[in-house]
Amino acid sequence: MSQQKKKTNIILFSGDYDKAMAAYIIANGAAAYDHEVTIFHTFWGLNALRKDEWVPVKKGFLEKMFGKMMPRGANKMTLSKMNFVGMGPQMIKHVIKKHNALTLPQLIEMAQEQDIKLVACTMTMDLLGLQEAELLDNIVYAGVAAYLADAEDGRVNLFI
Numbered sequence: 001m002s003q004q005k006k007k008t009n010i011i012l013f014s015g016d017y018d019k020a021m022a023a024y025i026i027a028n029g030a031a032a033y034d035h036e037v038t039i040f041h042t043f044w045g046l047n048a049l050r051k052d053e054w055v056p057v058k059k060g061f062l063e064k065m066f067g068k069m070m071p072r073g074a075n076k077m078t079l080s081k082m083n084f085v086g087m088g089p090q091m092i093k094h095v096i097k098k099h100n101a102l103t104l105p106q107l108i109e110m111a112q113e114q115d116i117k118l119v120a121c122t123m124t125m126d127l128l129g130l131q132e133a134e135l136l137d138n139i140v141y142a143g144v145a146a147y148l149a150d151a152e153d154g155r156v157n158l159f160i
Helices: 017-032 043-049 061-069 084-098 104-113 122-128 144-152
Strands: 007-012 036-041 117-121 140-142 156-159
Touching: 007 017, 007 043, 007 144, 017 036, 017 043, 017 084, 017 104, 017 156, 036 043, 036 144, 043 104, 043 117, 043 122, 104 117, 117 122, 117 144, 122 140, 140 144
Parallel strands: 007 036, 007 156, 036 117, 117 140
Antiparallel strands: none
8 A cells, every 4th residue: 555645735825934834834743744835825825925015016096006005025924923013033033043043934944955845826826916026936726626625635634
């Protein structure tokens, strides 16, 4: 009897720094335990995949407004609790550094190094006016059908 590859699938819906960090910690841990891992980024979770710098792309008015209102990159995401007008994220980043833990951008980089499949939801990209040029390199662009195909074989499926 052949042993099937263990698969872990995570839907990252949240745009909160702490929730995205939890998703990436779980994903990197699963990859270290030889799981094939997919993180499907949709709605506010796409902000974790945004590049830090502004990218000149042609957009309509609403798409420009969404782009201005959403955090640009993982490091600019807010906390789900105790945000305190931006002081909360700075405090948690201080604690992360103090304990020599990895930041969210470092966890994303580690995920890419471990060949974790980072998927950007194309339907949500269309709704929010995000374009491929605005997102990190070496990610996959797909819709819900691709996620469902991955999730169908998953031993672990999480919604964060």
